[in-house]
Amino acid sequence: xxxxxxxxxxxxxxxxxxxxxxxxxxxxxxxxxxxxxxxxxxxxxxxxxxxxxxxxxxxxxxxxxxxxxxxxxxxxxxxxxxxxxxxxxxxxxxxxxxxxxxxxxxxxxxxxxxxxxxxxxxxxxxxxxxxxxxxxxxxxxxxxxxxxxxxxxxxxxxxxxxxxxxxxxxxxxxxxxxxxxxxxxxxxxxxxxxxxxxxxxxxxxxxxxxxxxxxxxxxxxxxxxxxxxxxxxxxxxxxxxxxxxxxxxxxxxxxxxxxxxxxxxxxxxxxxxxxxxxxxxxxxxxxxxxxxxxxxxxxxxxxxxxxxxxxxxxxxxxxxxxxxxxxxxxxxxxxxxx
Amino acid sequence: xxxxxxxxxxxxxxxxxxxxxxxxxxxxxxxxxxxxxxxxxxxxxxxxxxxxxxxxxxxxxxxxxxxxxxxxxxxxxxxxxxxxxxxxxxxxxxxxxxxxxxxxxxxxxxxxxxxxxxxxxxxxxxxxxxxxxxxxxxxxxxxxxxxxxxxxxxxxxxxxxxxxxxxxxxxxxxxxxxxxxxxxxxxxxxxxxxxxxxxxxxxxxxxxxxxxxxxxxxxxxxxxxxxxxxxxxxxxxxxxxxxxxxxxxxxxxxxxxxxxxxxxxxxxxxxxxxxxxxxxxxxxxxxxxxxxxxxxxxxxxxxxxxxxxxxxxxxxxxxxxxxxxxxxxxxxxxxxxxxxxxxxxxxxxxxxxxxxxxxxxxxxxxxxxxxxxxxxxxxxxxxxxxxxxxxxxxxxxxxxxxxxxxxxxxxxxxxxxxxxxxxxxxxxxxxxxxxxxxxxxxxxxxxxxxxxxxxxxxxxxxxxxxxxxxxxxxxxxxxxxxxxxxxxxxxxxxxxxxxxxxxxxxxxxxxxxxxxxxx
Numbered sequence: 023x024x025x026x027x028x029x030x031x032x033x034x035x036x037x038x039x040x041x042x043x044x045x046x047x048x049x050x051x052x053x054x055x056x057x058x059x060x061x062x063x064x065x066x067x068x069x070x071x072x073x074x075x076x077x078x079x080x081x082x083x084x085x086x087x088x089x090x091x092x093x094x095x096x097x098x099x100x101x102x103x104x105x106x107x108x109x110x111x112x113x114x115x116x117x118x119x120x121x122x123x124x125x126x127x128x129x130x131x132x133x134x135x136x137x138x139x140x141x142x143x144x145x146x147x148x149x150x151x152x153x154x155x156x157x158x159x160x161x162x163x164x165x166x167x168x169x170x171x172x173x174x175x176x177x178x179x180x181x182x183x184x185x186x187x188x189x190x191x192x193x194x195x196x197x198x199x200x201x202x203x204x205x206x207x208x209x210x211x212x213x214x215x216x217x218x219x220x221x222x223x224x225x226x227x228x229x230x231x232x233x234x235x236x237x238x239x240x241x242x243x244x245x246x247x248x249x250x251x252x253x254x255x256x257x258x259x260x261x262x263x264x265x266x267x268x269x270x271x272x273x274x275x276x277x278x279x280x281x282x283x284x285x286x287x288x289x290x291x292x293x294x295x296x297x298x299x300x301x302x303x304x305x306x307x308x309x310x311x312x313x314x315x316x317x318x319x320x321x322x323x324x325x326x327x328x329x330x331x332x333x334x335x336x337x338x339x340x341x342x343x344x345x346x347x348x349x350x351x352x353x354x355x356x357x358x359x360x
Numbered sequence: 361x362x363x364x365x366x367x368x369x370x371x372x373x374x375x376x377x378x379x380x381x382x383x384x385x386x387x388x389x390x391x392x393x394x395x396x397x398x399x400x401x402x403x404x405x406x407x408x409x410x411x412x413x414x415x416x417x418x419x420x421x422x423x424x425x426x427x428x429x430x431x432x433x434x435x436x437x438x439x440x441x442x443x444x445x446x447x448x449x450x451x452x453x454x455x456x457x458x459x460x461x462x463x464x465x466x467x468x469x470x471x472x473x474x475x476x477x478x479x480x481x482x483x484x485x486x487x488x489x490x491x492x493x494x495x496x497x498x499x500x501x502x503x504x505x506x507x508x509x510x511x512x513x514x515x516x517x518x519x520x521x522x523x524x525x526x527x528x529x530x531x532x533x534x535x536x537x538x539x540x541x542x543x544x545x546x547x548x549x550x551x552x553x554x555x556x557x558x559x560x561x562x563x564x565x566x567x568x569x570x571x572x573x574x575x576x577x578x579x580x581x582x583x584x585x586x587x588x589x590x591x592x593x594x595x596x597x598x599x600x601x602x603x604x605x606x607x608x609x610x611x612x613x614x615x616x617x618x619x620x621x622x623x624x625x626x627x628x629x630x631x632x633x634x635x636x637x638x639x640x641x642x643x644x645x646x647x648x649x650x651x652x653x654x655x656x657x658x659x660x661x662x663x664x665x666x667x668x669x670x671x672x673x674x675x676x677x678x679x680x681x682x683x684x685x686x687x688x689x690x691x692x693x694x695x696x697x698x699x700x701x702x703x704x705x706x707x708x709x710x711x712x713x714x715x716x717x718x719x720x721x722x723x724x725x726x727x728x729x730x731x732x733x734x735x736x737x738x739x740x741x742x743x744x745x746x747x748x749x750x751x752x753x754x755x756x757x758x759x760x761x762x763x764x765x766x767x768x769x770x771x772x773x774x775x776x777x778x779x780x781x782x783x784x785x786x787x788x789x790x791x792x793x794x795x796x797x798x799x800x801x802x803x804x805x806x807x808x809x810x811x812x813x814x815x816x817x818x819x820x821x822x823x824x825x826x827x828x829x830x831x832x833x834x835x836x837x838x839x840x841x842x843x844x845x846x847x848x849x850x851x852x853x854x855x856x857x858x859x860x861x862x863x864x865x866x867x868x869x870x871x872x873x874x875x876x877x878x879x
Contacts, residue, residue: 054761062416062496073493105409106494106551115569171600179604186604192572192592193398304596306570 023347030340037336038329042094045328046087049321056319060103077103090325100322104315109326113308117330118201119189120307123299124292126223127231132285135235136274139242139281143250144269154239161236170229170302177225184225187304194218226303230296234288241284245277252276278349286342290335396877398590399859401870402602404616406570406595409553412538413486416496418868421534423573423593425869427469428538428558431460431479432531434867438689439638439784441532441822445474445539445559446516451821455523462514466582468541469563476510481542483508483518485550492550497536500782523819525826529785534869561586561873570595586873587861606630606854612877613862613870615853618732619678625854631862634850636680636687638781638866639730640789642843643742644803649773651716658841660710661774662700664749669702670741671847674733679847684834685789687848689866691822692786692830697838699845708749718752719773724763730778730849735763738776738846768799777802784867786830787818793842805842 056079057070065073074080078089093099099109142154178186189203190196196207196215204223207216249255250273258272259265297309308327315323346353407420412428415421431446443449446460466474484490486498487505504527507519520527531537544557556564561583562575573593577586594611596602603621605611607628617625622632645652645661652658671681686693721743724735731738736757743753753774758766767775781788794811795801810833817829837843853864861875 060494065493065496069493069499076493106414106553112569119570171598174601174604178608178610182608186608186610187596187598187601188594189571192400192568192574192594193395193590195568302598302601304571304594304598304601306568306595310597311570 023344027340027344030336030343034333034336038332041332042091042325042329043087045325046090047083049316049319049324050083050086053316053319053321056103056321059318094329099326102315102323103320104318109322112311112323113326113330114201116306116308116311118203119305120293120296120300120309122189122202122204123223123226123230123296123305123307124289126227127292128234128285128289129231130227131231131234131238131288135238136242136281138235139239140246140269140274142239142243143246146247151243155243158236158239161232161239164232165298166229166233167298167302169232170226170299173225173229174302185222187226187302188222189306190215190219190222226299226305229302230292230299234285234292237288238281238284242277242281245280246273249273249277275349279346282342282345282349286338286345290338293331293334293338395590396879397588398592399588399872399875399877400592400594400611400613401872402594402596402605402611402614404595404597404599404602407573407593409551410556410564410567410573411552412534412540413482413491413495413498413536414551414553415535421868422870423575424538424556424558425534425560426562426575426591426872427556427560427564428540429560430531430533430537430539431462432528432537434532434784434865436863437635437866438691439529439532439781439866440691441528444532445479446531449528451528455525455819455821456520458518458520458527459511460516460518462516463582464514466559467580468544468559469557469578470541470543472541472543474539474559475513476516477513478539478542479516480508480510481545482539485545486536495536497533497782501530501533501536525818525821526783526785526787528822529783529788533783534867562591584873587876588872591872603854606856609856612859613853613855615851615864615870617852617854619676619852622678622852630854630856632852632854633862633864634678634852635864635866636689636848637729637851637868638687638690638784639778639849640682640685640687641679641728641730641738641778641846641849642682642685642776643738643846644775644777644843645841646770646773646775646802646804647806647842648770648804651719651773654714655840656710657714657716659700660707660714660716661746661751662841662844663703664707664711664751665742665745665844666702667699667844667846670738670745674737674741675847675849678732678852679849682845682848685837685843685845686786686830686834687781687866690781690784690786690789692790692827694831694834697831697834699838700841704745704749711749711751716751718754719746720771721753721755721774721776722763722766722772723755723757723776724760725757726760728760728778729780731776731846732849735776742774764799767802770798770804775802781867786827787814790814790817790830790833793837803842805840807836807840810836 057073058065061069061073078086101108102112138154138157142151145151174186177184194215196203196212197210199206199209203219204216207219255268255272258268296307297313299305300307300310312324312327403419403422405419407423408415408417409420410423410427412424429444431444432441433444434440435442445463445466447463448461450459462476462479468474483502483505486495486502491498504520504522504524505518506521509517511517538558540552541557544552544555548555554567561578561581563578565574565576567573572595575591577589579585596605599616602614603617603624606614606625607630625632645658647653668681671679683699684694684697721739723739727734739755743755746753766772779789779792791814792800793803793805794814798804813829813833817826820826820829851864851868855862858878859875860878864870
C-alpha cells in the first residue's frame, strides 16, 4: 500500500508540469496586458513599459516560464500584481474557507444523498422512491446562483432565521489557529463562535451541495438496486439476519464503492467550482477570488491557485483509492495485481 | 455498531442541532447587529489595499478616508477646500511656492508625531525618481512638485515647477494625498496596504480577506472623537444579497445599488440616499469630421434631442439632466449657463439645408459609473430622436477596451463618453476639451481661445476671478456644442433609519465618524 501511495504521489510531478504549462500559456496568450489594469487610468506608455520590465513580462515566454517554475520549486510564487501581497499569503487567507465550505457541502450531500438513494432503492417504485428521485432531478437541474438567491430570500430576507452571507459575524470570529473557523472556535473554546460559524455554513452548504446530493442519490439508488439482487443478500436474509442489518451491513456497504468514487470526484469539483456560491453568499473563498484575478490578469495568483487546486484534486483522488481498500478488502494495491 | 458508539453519535448530533437552533433563534439580534457600538457598511468589492499611495479604486478609498487624513479636506456637501492637517496655507505671488502651517499635537495611530518631516516623507515617497510604477496617482497629485522642505517642525514649503491651482485640490483627495506614518512605511517595506497607520478618527484592527475590514475608534484623535466605537466594512459582492443584508438588519448601510432595487429597500423601511455624483455623461461630436467641424451642424443635432425627456426615461430619476459640464457642487459652476434648447423644427430645417441625412456613431456596450443604462441604450435613444428630424444613425457597439481603441483611431462622427472627477477642481472637468490626447478629448476639439482660458484658469489663484474663467469656459461649450451634455448620474446608497447623521460625500466616500446608531 505504501509503495502504491508513493508511486501515485510521484505521478503528481508530470501532472503538475502539464497543468503549469497549460495555465501559463492560457494566461499569457489570452489575457489582456496587466499593466494598464494595475497602473490605472493615469498610466503612460513609458510607465507601463517600465512596470512590465520590472515584473519580467518583457522577457521571452520560455524564460518567463522558467522563472515561474524556479519560483514554484523554491516555494516563492511571487506577489500579486494588483495588491502587491505575496501570492501564498493571498491563497492561504482564502483556501481554508473554501475547504470548510466544500467539506460541509460534501457531508451534507453524502448524508442526504445516500439516505435518499438507499430509501429509494429499498422502497423501489413507491411514493418514497418517486419523491426521492424528483428531489434529485430538481437538485441537478437547479442553477446554483438561483438556488442561492432563493434560499437567501426565504431564510434570511423573509423568515430572518439565517444570515444572508459571510463566514462569521466579524466580531465573533475565532482567533486564527488553523484558518478553519469550526476547528479554531473549538480549539479556543469559543462555543458562541462555533455556533455562529455553523449557522453561517447552512445556506451555502445546502446551495453548493444540492447538485452533488442529487448525483449521489441517483448513484446510490442504482448501485443499491444492483447489490440487492445479489445472491449473498438472499443468503443473508435466509440466515435470518434482520432486514435493517441486511441493508446497512450487506447491501449498502457493497454498494458504496461507486458512490465513494462519485463523492471523491464531486468533492474535487466543489473545490474549484464554488465560484457562484462564493459570490452569492459573500463567502471569502478561493473560487470567486480567482475569477476576479483572471479578470485583472493577475498572473502570479492565477498560476498559484491552479497549481494548488491541481495538487488537491490529485490527493483527493488518491485518498478515494485508499478508501476503496478499506471498504472492500478484496481490492489490494499490491505488486502482484498491478 | 455497539451501544457506546450509538449513544455518542446521538449525543453529538443533538448538541450540534441545539447549537444551531440556539444560534438561529438569536439571528435577528446577533451581538454585532444589536450593538449600537458598531456600524456596518457593506460594499460590493474588496479594497485593493489600504496604502493611499498604492491604490486607485473607490472601495479602498472609502476605508482610507476613515483611517487617514490629508493636509486639506473637502467641505461636507461640496468640493470646496477646508483645512485639515494643515491649519492654514499661503501661496506665493508667483504661484510656485506653497507654505503649509501644520496642526500641532497630532499623532499617528502608532504614537509617532505628525510633523513637517512626516509630510516631506509622504510627498517625497511619491515624487519622480522615488515613486514606484504602481503608484498610479503619484504623478497626477505630485507631478508638479520639485521640492519639499520642512522649514521647522510645523511648517512645510512645497515648490512647484509651474503654476497649478488644482494642486491644492489634489491635496484633499483620498488617494495619494493622505498622510501615512513614516515609521509604519519604514517598518513595512514602503507598503502599508495591510498595515495602515494614519491620523484619522478610526484605527485599523484587522482585515479578513474578502470578508471585512474592522476599525476601532481612535481615542487619541485630535478633533471631535468618532461617535461609534467600532466600524466594519463588510464585503458583499452580490447586489441582491447586499440588499437582503440591509433589509434583514445584518448591515446598516450599503452602496453600489441601482434603480431596480430602490422599491425593495424603501418598502423594508430603509432610506435611499441619492446626491448628484461628481461626473458628467455626454455625447461628443467629432469636430474634425466633415459634418461636425461646422458649429451650426453641432447645434442643429443638439436641438434635435430632448435631453430632459431622454434622461428621465433612461435613468428613471437616478440621474439629472446636465446643463453644465461641472456638477453644481464644484467651484466655478455657473448657474446661468444653459445648453441648446430642444427645437426639432429648427433642427429639421437646418439639417435639411445642410443636406445631412446620416451619421456614423460608435458607442460602448457596458454600463459606466456616469451612465448606468449603457452606452448602447443611450445611443439608441439618440437615434430615435434623430430619426424624427430625418437623420439615420449607423451605430457600432464595442466592449470598453475595443471602444477606447476605436476612439483613438477617430473614425466616427459621434461617440459617447463621460468623466468621473478626480479632485473636485473645475480644471479636472473643463480641461478635457483642450487635452491633446484624443482618448481624453474625444470631440477632438481645438479652440485657441478655450485653450488659453484653461491655461489661465490653472494659473489663477482660488477666488471669484478664477470661478469667472470657468464660467466663461462653460459658456463657450454651450455656444459651440462640441459635446451634447446628457446627465450627472446620482450616487445611490441606502441606510437603516437607525443610523443617525448619515451622509455619502459627493466624491463617493463615506465618513463614518459623525454617524451613530439608535437601538
